[in-house]
Amino acid sequence: MKVSLIQMNSQPDVAGNLEQAERLLLQAIDRDRPDLLVLPEHFDWAGGTAHQKVDAADSMPGGKAYRMLQEIAGQHRVWIHGGSLLERIPGERHVFNTSVIFDDSGREVGRYRKIHLFDITAPDGKAYRESATVARGEDLFVYEAHGLRIGCAICYDLRFSRLFDALASQRVDVIVLPAAFTLQTGKDHWEVLCRARAIEFQAYFIACGQWGSYAAANGETRSYYGNSMICDPWGQVVARASDGVGIVTSHIDPQRLRDVRNIIPMTAHREDFPGCRLCHGLKTSHVHA
Structure with a gap:
């Protein structure tokens, strides 16, 4: 399976972000002919005030961002893992931070709503x-494409290994x-955590990030780390985006998965611990395609 990652620089501007996303998606399709396209978190909106964030949320189905992805997937016969967008919750002043996945006929196969919410104060004192504004998701989501089982996570989830164990x-x-990893945390933690998750769970790890600066609330400027990458199940970085907005493409090799799992058969060796509920009761949704 060939995968193209779309590294963006989203701003508090829905129309501009969707134009940027569409241009890069079509460029990747024309240049690389991928089987799966992946967008970053908040490809539709970034920064701004809490009020603007809620007002910018997309309706599902039927919203502008949703329809753009659906149309591109169907017209170009390509799977799209729709990064994450702000999903409107009818009657609520909170939204979901949601990945929506379309198959190569343009059919929605499912959604993953971010579980771990980013509430921290960074080393420079900036509060997140x-x-x-975001409501917490409750369920894991797994889907199948091109003979591979694909699990979903979003950004801050990266730090919580129990989710990946599940x-x-x-x-x-x-x-x-x-x-949309921050520059401050990304430069020290991003690659380490991405490679670790690939190694400890013997899976390809596809991490698609935002890059560059954006305008936050009150005129504050914040920066994304970028460095979108694909790690193989041995933990090697097989593809990485350079600085800037753009595309990085690589292959997912099922034989590499088999080889690594045969060398170190962790699945057979992994022990369950009595009384330990690793996923804290999270349900997992599955889609077979």
Whole structure:
């Protein structure tokens, strides 16, 4: 399976972000002919105030971002893992941070709503309070494409290994993580965590990030880390985006998965611990395609 990652620089401008995303998606299709396209977290909206964020949320189905992805997937016969977009919750002043996946006929196969919300104060004193506008998701999501089982996560989820242990128990071959990692945390933690998740759960790890600066609330400028990458199940970085907006493409090799799992048969060796509920009761949705 050939995968193209779309590295963006989203702003508090829905129309501009969708134009940027569409241009890059079509460029990747024309240049690389991928089987799966992956967008970053918040490809539709970034920064701005909490009020603007909620007002910018997309309706599903039927919203502008949703329809753009659906149409491109169907017209060009390509799977799209729709990074994450802001999903409107009717009657609520919170939204979901949602990955939506379309198959190569343009059919929605499912959604993953971010579980771990980014509420921290960074080393430079900047506060991030995702839970002020985003409602927490509850379920894991696994889908099948091109003979591979693909698990979903988003950005801050990366730091919580129990989520990936739960996905590994569902025999995933690939994990896709759209992100908008901050420059401060990304430079020290991004690659380490992406490679670790690939190694410990013996899966390809596809991490598609935002890059560059954006305008946050109150005129504050913040920066994304970028460095979108694909790690193989041995933990090697097989593809990485350079600085800037653009596309990085590589292959997912099922034989590489088999080889690594045969060398170190972790699935056979992994022990369950009595009384330990790794996924804290999270349900897992599956889609077979």
